[in-house]
Amino acid sequence: MAARRRYGEFMVAEEKDLIALPDELSYADGAQVACGFGTVYEGLEKIGINGNHAVLITGLGPVGLAAGALCRKLGAEKIIGIDVLAERMKIASISPLRCGACGRP
Numbered sequence: 001m002a003a004r005r006r007y008g009e010f011m012v013a014e015e016k017d018l019i020a021l022p023d024e025l026s027y028a029d030g031a032q033v034a035c036g037f038g039t040v041y042e043g044l045e046k047i048g049i050n051g052n053h054a055v056l057i058t059g060l061g062p063v064g065l066a067a068g069a070l071c072r073k074l075g076a077e078k079i080i081g082i083d084v085l086a087e088r089m090k091i092a093s094i095s096p097l098r099c100g101a102c103g104r105p
Contacts, residue, residue, distance in 0.1 A: 036065070059083055
């Protein structure tokens, strides 16, 4: 019998999948770190991003912005982000990304 999946106040999780959330972080912060950064980090580690790499990020939502931030920390030489939504381009233009469509640093 298949288990029902739904959003709820509580859920069952294995202890190995849990981390303690520091008091300074909200649940929203923790969700962003777990979803956005966690999703991207493993892939970037497998690729081995370093100072010799240029990175193009297509899509500057939460996961794309996390990719840009992690690429910067991992030493990528050039990071270019593009998105079809002007608001996301604006957010990226004040982050460590370079606005690919408009050429602004």
